[in-house]
Amino acid sequence: MARTSDVATLVSQAREGQPRAVARLISLVEDASPQLREVMAALQPFTGHAHVVGITGAPGVGKSTSTSALVAALRAQGKRVGVLAIDPSSPFSGGALLGDRIRMQEHATDPGVYIRSMASRGHLGGLSWSTPQALRVLDAAGCDVIILETVGVGQSEIEVVGVADTVLVLLAPGMGDGIQAAKAGILEIGDIFVVNKADRDGASATSRELRHMISLADRPEGAWRPPVLKTIASQGEGIGKVVEEIDNHFVWAVESGELTKRRERRAADEIEAIALAALRSRMAGLGSSEALNDLAQQVVTGRIDPYTAAERIIEGL
Amino acid sequence: MARTSDVATLVSQAREGQPRAVARLISLVEDASPQLREVMAALQPFTGHAHVVGITGAPGVGKSTSTSALVAALRAQGKRVGVLAIDPSSPFSGGALLGDRIRMQEHATDPGVYIRSMASRGHLGGLSWSTPQALRVLDAAGCDVIILETVGVGQSEIEVVGVADTVLVLLAPGMGDGIQAAKAGILEIGDIFVVNKADRDGASATSRELRHMISLADRPEGAWRPPVLKTIASQGEGIGKVVEEIDNHFVWAVESGELTKRRERRAADEIEAIALAALRSRMAGLGSSEALNDLAQQVVTGRIDPYTAAERIIEGL
Numbered sequence: 295m296a297r298t299s300d301v302a303t304l305v306s307q308a309r310e311g312q313p314r315a316v317a318r319l320i321s322l323v324e325d326a327s328p329q330l331r332e333v334m335a336a337l338q339p340f341t342g343h344a345h346v347v348g349i350t351g352a353p354g355v356g357k358s359t360s361t362s363a364l365v366a367a368l369r370a371q372g373k374r375v376g377v378l379a380i381d382p383s384s385p386f387s388g389g390a391l392l393g394d395r396i397r398m399q400e401h402a403t404d405p406g407v408y409i410r411s412m413a414s415r416g417h418l419g420g421l422s423w424s425t426p427q428a429l430r431v432l433d434a435a436g437c438d439v440i441i442l443e444t445v446g447v448g449q450s451e452i453e454v455v456g457v458a459d460t461v462l463v464l465l466a467p468g469m470g471d472g473i474q475a476a477k478a479g480i481l482e483i484g485d486i487f488v489v490n491k492a493d494r495d496g497a498s499a500t501s502r503e504l505r506h507m508i509s510l511a512d513r514p515e516g517a518w519r520p521p522v523l524k525t526i527a528s529q530g531e532g533i534g535k536v537v538e539e540i541d542n543h544f545v546w547a548v549e550s551g552e553l554t555k556r557r558e559r560r561a562a563d564e565i566e567a568i569a570l571a572a573l574r575s576r577m578a579g580l581g582s583s584e585a586l587n588d589l590a591q592q593v594v595t596g597r598i599d600p601y602t603a604a605e606r607i608i609e610g611l
Numbered sequence: 612m613a614r615t616s617d618v619a620t621l622v623s624q625a626r627e628g629q630p631r632a633v634a635r636l637i638s639l640v641e642d643a644s645p646q647l648r649e650v651m652a653a654l655q656p657f658t659g660h661a662h663v664v665g666i667t668g669a670p671g672v673g674k675s676t677s678t679s680a681l682v683a684a685l686r687a688q689g690k691r692v693g694v695l696a697i698d699p700s701s702p703f704s705g706g707a708l709l710g711d712r713i714r715m716q717e718h719a720t721d722p723g724v725y726i727r728s729m730a731s732r733g734h735l736g737g738l739s740w741s742t743p744q745a746l747r748v749l750d751a752a753g754c755d756v757i758i759l760e761t762v763g764v765g766q767s768e769i770e771v772v773g774v775a776d777t778v779l780v781l782l783a784p785g786m787g788d789g790i791q792a793a794k795a796g797i798l799e800i801g802d803i804f805v806v807n808k809a810d811r812d813g814a815s816a817t818s819r820e821l822r823h824m825i826s827l828a829d830r831p832e833g834a835w836r837p838p839v840l841k842t843i844a845s846q847g848e849g850i851g852k853v854v855e856e857i858d859n860h861f862v863w864a865v866e867s868g869e870l871t872k873r874r875e876r877r878a879a880d881e882i883e884a885i886a887l888a889a890l891r892s893r894m895a896g897l898g899s900s901e902a903l904n905d906l907a908q909q910v911v912t913g914r915i916d917p918y919t920a921a922e923r924i925i926e927g928l
Contacts, residue, residue, distance in 0.1 A: 330918075331916070331918040334916045334917060334918060335916040335918065335919075338910075338913050338915075338916045339913050341913065342911070342912075342913060423917075426917075427917075554911065557911045558904065558907040558908055558911050559907070561906075561907035561908075561910040561911050561917065561920075562903050562904065562906075562907035564910070564917045565903060565906055565907060565910065565917050565920040565921050565924060566891070566894060566903065566921075566924070568917055568918055568920075568921035569894065569921040569922075569924045569925050570887060570890065570891060570894075572921060572922075572925060573887070573890050573925065574883070574887060577883060577886060577887075586879050586882065586883065587875065587879065589878075589879075589882055590875040590876070590878035590879035590882060591875055591878075593655075593878040593881070593882065594659070594871065594874045594875050594878050595659075596655050596656050596658060596659060598655075599648070599651045599652040599655045600651060600740075600743075600744075600878065600881045600882050600885055601647075601648040601651060601652065601885055602652070603878075603882040603885075604882050604883075604885035604886040604889060605886075605889075607882060607883070607886045608886050608889060608890065
């Protein structure tokens with residue numbers, strides 16, 4: 295995959311929906327390939343169609359089961375679906391992650407579903423550019439809906455899911471009650487809250503607590519009011535209603551201008567991350583062997599402070 | 612805390628070892644205060660003395676108990692000790708984290724011990740500059756040894772602990788066996804491996820497996836060979852040997868030049884992170900309201916690709 299013609303071929307194969315071409319393009323994103331610029335420029339005109347649905351929640355709430363149930367429901371409507379699972383804390387390559395997921399395997403042979411996990415191997419801010427780029431690949435490949443899932447609910451996970459058009463927050467009775475949700479910062483980012491494993495004790499209490507906390511937030515006229523739904527994802531119960539609310543949120547987001555706002559923010563974050571990565575590599579190119587090492591030595595011996603050193607590096611760019 | 616004289620006062624109080632001054636300086640780091648530049652320049656000449664010992668390990672291996680036992684052993688030698696606990700995944704402020712730690716509380720009233728937790732509130736790369744800066748505060752305050760502890764063993768934790776002079780990797784029988792250690796990438800970063808809870812089943816097997824994996828690594832002549840020790844930290848058993856090996860590693864690191872190499876790398880990372888943060892804030896200043904939003908709109912509507920947009924942002928800097 296070194297020549298320009300290969301990129302053009304891959305892009306056109308991906309647009310035809312060939313799974314191997316889609317997979318190779320996402321691998322290029324994951325590997326931070328120097329060919330990405332060309333790939334992204336070629337994909338750009340064919341994007342903007344897919345509805346990106348972010349899913350987050352603590353381990354054990356049933357994210358993968360819920361994703362699988364959502365995929366089944368969306369497929370029943372004839373929609374093409376992409377699933378992108380991100381593991382921000384893993385330095386390892388994707389692929390294996392979803393391989394373990396029995397629930398997902400029922401969709402693995404469906405040509406209308408792309409399933410892919412992605413690790414962030416790269417440097418600082420890697421996820422800020424790699425997530426929108428992987429989404430762009432799936433978008434250009436004709437996905438109607440892309441489910442963006444992260445592992446865990448740390449700050450980086452919240453940032454990743456924050457790029458979605460619609461954010462679904464999953465909880466389970468007894469594990470992620472309202473207070474936990476507030477502490478993890480997911481109360482602010484959720485467009486739809488789903489209490490999964492609703493057949494367990496405490497499901498109604500968790501729902502009530504969430505509704506109460508949501509009701510406390512100040513909302514201007516016409517703002518979206520996040521619904522709190524109950525599901526038993528393993529049995530498909532309540533999933534229809536979740537799909538309905540995902541659609542409702544999309545319609546609201548289009549009409550209110552929120553969709554454009556979010557997508558512009560996502561693009562701005564991506565542009566900034568690419569610019570920073572470029573500056574960083576210039577810095578490494580200029581500095582790492584000579585100037586930066588020399589300045590680092592001076593900081594260690596106490597001759598200059600790190601801020602002065604940083605200024606000299608910037609001057610050198 | 613707005614005037615220059617206040618910074619000078621705080622710095623001199625911290626150098627005298629006043630705990631409140633130390634705490635306030637670390638809060639300035641945590642808050643990414645604009646006064647940091649001045650603070651770091653004032654502290655710089657008084658640093659380089661402390662031995663930074665990083666501790667990492669999965670939740671449940673007994674990190675906090677081990678840290679507490681190490682503090683007790685180091686205090687018995689008359690050393691001043693700092694403990695800095697970092698939670699890279701938390702967007703929330705520190706303080707509370709260590710408040711829960713019963714084991715730590717026995718040292719809370721000892722004037723020869725500083726205990727502080729720090730969250731990374733900031734932006735991308737925040738830990739790259741905030742960790743060395745907090746270490747610099749404790750160093751200048753006269754700590755002989757600073758224990759740097761992180762929560763969890765994700766990639767960011769490994770990077771944080773990677774700035775230490777000596778890295779201690781904690782495991783427990785049955786939880787973190789050798790394979791897990793290799794997967795998490797801690798096999799490469801550990802200078803000393805400690806199998807805690809050595810009275811439990813499987814402790815010897817875990818030690819053996821670790822020793823075997825360590826023996827497989829290619830090591831040049833004169834390289835440090837990580838020892839594998841066993842402890843029961845809750846009873847203080849084996850801690851003396853751990854302190855001894857920490858000292859041995861320090862002596863080796865000084866003589867081999869590894870200490871200088873690590874500290875220069877730490878300084879280089881810090882300089883780079885400060886430079887990137889400065890460029891980022893310039894970018895935000897220049898772009899965020901006008902140019903960047905305009906470019907983001909063009910990306911969303913498919914008129915330009917994000918790389919071209921990023922180039923225009925860099926040109927504008």
